[in-house]
Amino acid sequence: MWKDRRVLDLFGIERPIIQAPMAGANLSDMVIAVSEAGGLGSLPCALLSHDKAREELSRIRQATSKPVNVNFFCHRAPIVDAGREAAWKQRLRGYYLELGLDPDRPTPPSTRAPFDETFLGLVEEFRPEVVSFHFGLPQPDLLNRVKDAGAKVMSSATTVEEARWLEREGCDAIIAQGFEAGGHRGLFLTDEITTQVGTLALVPQVVDTVKVPVIAAGGIADARGIVAAFALGASAVQIGTAYLFTPEATISPVHREALKSAGAEKTALTNVFTGRPARGILNRIMREIGPIASDAPAFPLAGGALAPLRQKSEPLGSGDFMSLWSGQAAPLAREMSAGELTKTLAEEVLARLSSR
Ligand SMILES: Cc1cc2nc3c(=O)[nH]c(=O)nc-3n(C[C@H](O)[C@H](O)[C@H](O)COP(=O)(O)O)c2cc1C
Known part of the structure; x- marks a missing residue:
């Protein structure tokens, strides 16, 4: 065959x-x-x-x-660069404040x-x-x-x-x-x-x-x-x-909806979610600080400072601060x-x- x-x-x-x-x-x-x-x-x-x-x-x-x-x-496990991590957190400070989060709380680990x-x-x-x-x-x-x-x-x-x-x-x-x-x-x-x-x-x-x-x-x-x-x-x-x-697929409803939306026609490579380039549907955080940020901490540390933003916004139905991984062919996919x-x-x- x-x-x-x-x-x-x-x-x-x-x-x-x-x-x-x-x-x-x-x-x-x-x-x-x-x-x-x-x-x-x-x-x-x-x-x-x-x-x-x-x-x-x-x-x-x-x-x-x-x-x-x-x-x-x-x-390889990354070498932690405290200065770089602090600067990254500082870059996200405005989003923390917008979502009512305390930017001075310790950054959760990204593993x-x-x-x-x-x-x-x-x-x-x-x-x-x-x-x-x-x-x-x-x-x-x-x-x-x-x-x-x-x-x-x-x-x-x-x-x-x-x-x-x-x-x-x-x-x-x-x-x-x-x-x-x-x-x-x-x-x-x-x-x-x-x-x-x-x-x-x-x-x-x-x-x-x-x-x-x-x-x-x-x-x-x-x-x-x-x-x-x-x-x-x-x-x-x-x-x-x-x-x-x-x-x-064990993805969240927000991710699933984004894949089915017209927005899935626009994907980009970004490093803002983990520190390594990955392709996802273009969203607010990618547009505003990326899609490639030269100051993102090494993989996978960049994700730590993003996590509280996602935790707060995703349950409210927002995909602004989360990775919406997708390849370029999402519009060709069928549900089954x-x-x-x-x-x-x-x-x-x-x-x-x-x-x-
Ligand atoms: C949501 C998502 C998560 C992925 N995670 C992994 C992974 O854990 N390990 C891996 O080897 N590849 C991972 N990949 C990459 C895939 O192995 C593969 O290269 C890619 O999905 C092929 O392109 P396509 O998405 O256009 O079909 C992931 C891809 C997607 C879409």
């Missing part, structure tokens, strides 16, 4: 559709639904405590025997947990078929133990150079993450966002560079995008934003369950390919 079986055979899945891990936007329900539908469901762990990750993994293993992917960030020994213990215990990383790869000793646990490993490349590096360091597949993609850019050999490449140009260049299979990500939300990715040489696709429209979306996309792709 599928001409290119490289990713299907590598991961043991039936359909070449990987649901992108989306920290803060999906938990086990989506993973189970997608994997049961023959795609590859992905559990993002960057925002989960070790205990919560264990709970979600237990649920997944009880609910499905199909292959799953578990995803981790692997950034995105990088892959560590404890997460590795979970990988060794639950033995997911696939482990994916964002922001490069963990230290070689940790990576080797992930592989020893039987997992196939993949990570995001945003440039040809990153793809080459990931292959050399032992990735079994490479996700070519184009500029259109929602959420954080996986960039790790560069912090130069103006030279980031779109999916249409990136995928074939990565395909020409590496021997391992390539998975296209970024701006793909319907069968046309998937067929195009295959034409460029991708063996599978990784889709995030389109899955935000499913009931399994995650399992249905996986099957529908696969069927539509096969129909298109067979009518040629």
Whole structure:
């Protein structure tokens, strides 16, 4: 049925559709639904405590025997720069006062947990078929133990150079993450966002560079995008934003409404929410202090000072101070369950390919 079986055979899945891990936007329900539908469901762990990750993994293993992917960030812990943090807080002071908040209260911590020994213990215990990383790869000793646990490993490349590096360091597949993609850019050999490449140009260049299979990500939300990715040489696709429209997405009503609104036609890369560039729907805080702020504290510290603003405004129905992660293809997405979306996309792709 599928001409290119490289990713299907590598991961043991039936359909070449990987649901992108989306920290803060999906938990086990989506993973189970997608994997049961023959795609590859992905559990993002960057925002989960070790205990919560264990709970979600237990649920997944009880609910499905199909292959799953578990995803981790692997950034280096930031060096805290108190002066920079104070200046950042000062920059947000007017918003605190506007919302009736005390800007002089201590800034809450902003955590995105990088892959560590404890997460590795979970990988060794639950033995997911696939482990994916964002922001490069963990230290070689940790990576080797992930592989020893039987997992196939993949990570995001945003440039040809990153793809080459990931292959050399032992990735079994490479996700070519184009500029259109929602959420954080996986960039790790560069912090130069103006030279980031779109999916249409990136995928074939990565395909020409590496021997391992390539998975296209970024701006793909319907069968046309998937067929195009295959034409460029991708063996599978990784889709995030389109899955935000499913009931399994754990996003807030404000985020869901924003995705469905005309505003979703305008997304931008911003670092104001975490300190690293990520794509989201343009909102007030991005417009007024970003979208790229050169003085934002290092990832993930920038988010701390934003948190009280979000906590106060979001329950009132405002998306002014929160990340509304979205890729550029949100207007192409349809509302249906995650399992249905996986099957529908696969069927539509096969129909298109067979009518040629
Ligand atoms: C809400 C959201 C959260 C994301 N979180 C993660 C994450 O935790 N780990 C990761 O590897 N990629 C993450 N990504 C990026 C996706 O893996 C993928 O590159 C992207 O969704 C593809 O582009 P698309 O959104 O246009 O489909 C996230 C994307 C979105 C939209």
